[in-house]
Amino acid sequence: MSKRLGKGLDALLPALSIGDDDKIVEIPLSQLRPNPYQPRRTFHDESINELAASIKEHGIIQPIIVRSVLKGYEIIAGERRFRASQVCGLATITAVIKKFSDQQVMEIALIENLQREDLNAMEIAIAYQALIDQFSLTQEELSVKVGKSRSHIANFLRLLQLPEEIKQYVSRGTLSMGHAKAIIGLKDTKTIKALAELAIKEQWSVRELEEEVKRLEEKSDNKKATSTKSKRKDPYINELEENLREMYRTTVKIKHNNNKGKIELLYYSKDDLDRLLELLQGKIS
Template identity: 40%
Template sequence: MAKATKKQALGRGLSALLKDPENDIQSASDKNADKVVGNIVELDLSSIDVNPHQPRTNFNEDVLRELASSIRELGVIQPITVRKLGFNKYQLISGERRFRASKLLGLETIPAYIRIANDQESLEMALVENIQRQDLDPIEIALSYQRLIDDVKLTQEEMSERVGKKRSTIANYLRLLKLDPIIQTGIRDGFLSMGHGRALINIENKGDQLDIYEEVITKNLSVRDTERLVRNYHSDKEINTHAATNEVPKYIKKGLKDFSDYFMTAVDVKFAKSGKGKIMIPFGSEQEFTRLKKLIKGDD
């Protein structure tokens, strides 16, 4: 307990140092910078601006209230991280939920680690720290990776080193951004998992993508069922592509007559050069369907 009290007193002392215009620290080489940078300092919440580079855009109100309740009882256990913008002015790098929850409680100060960084360094720190520490949804993570590529000019290899993820993992997240925006929203809202998204990305046509997405949502399909649906889609597409141009082989022509005679109805077929195909038996009523089913099952 005494140790915690000493840390808090130290933080208040450093906070006073930062509010002294004669000790305005702008770089790591300035006087007293070593006393502040990397240490825990009690900062006024009013002196901190949120970070425009924050990849998280959705903050669950119930989760914030739960966090606020925890902070009310235990205090802010893990300090936020900020960068110094100017005299008594800071910008949030990480810890926005703790920051918001503290404001929700009406607190005046919050413990913080102070970093001195330029805009480029701040952007990279914000994105990397959030990817590592926050429970971002897959699309938010993908957008963070994309910003590291576009704004910080990191390669996938460099990102792999920064965030401790395999390059293939990063590539899989980035591929999600090729999904139709409606499907991306479905992932962000929790209707689909990343596994669903990885299956749907294999469908290039956005209209077909959306059709299958609607079926997945309506039927509450699992990832495995979705993967099967996508495989069937490609199989049907292959068959339909070649059916119009391929000449029907003799064995199919001969077999179709036997099928038609047996089922007592015209039977059609679609096939591809790979040898794959589909036999289609039409029916016009429930009674007709029942009759065909009995023939297939071999019932009397």
């Protein structure tokens, strides 16, 4: 993943640095709450425990960044350090209090995780959609902010269309984003789930899954073509219908199956029926 950021987000990075005028304080952990806009949904215990071990030995080297909110403080940057401090059983943590808007908080959380390449594909998709919804951004505007192409944004947002079960596979890393993209265009939910489970069971590469999707699509196209072809009328029957239409001056339909069938002549009034009966009787007599 490229670490290039758009000017909109890049401009926020200096605001996260600690200046000479910033006051470093000790804040009770009980007064802190996680960033509600944190895009990362999963914090791995192993990683947190490793950080906790480092904090026990060296302490908090880099203060966390917080903002003041009702009844305490909200973490802007440093949630892993906060969680690790909880594991250590610390009562307080060093922090710098800054002022940020809700939009800046969301964007900073996204920056922090994108730069560490710390988010899975579903977390990125959810974060992008949250920014779009919360601040009425277009995909183009968001692409400028995060320094990514519009197609990059669109590809991640498409993941949100997947069935919930498949989203969980992507979140856990059971399926890659490449696997998800291979099946996302399919319309049938059952087929999507079946292919996803088969890909996991058989440990298919993205290429193998793409080939299976292509095979199923070709099979479906051939089935449709065969069905359409079977519905086409025999040219001989078409010619008979045309001749009978001219003879009786009405709509004629010939329906047949396995050499058996029926001929339908349509009439539109009692006089029209009498006319057809006279013609038929004349042909029969």
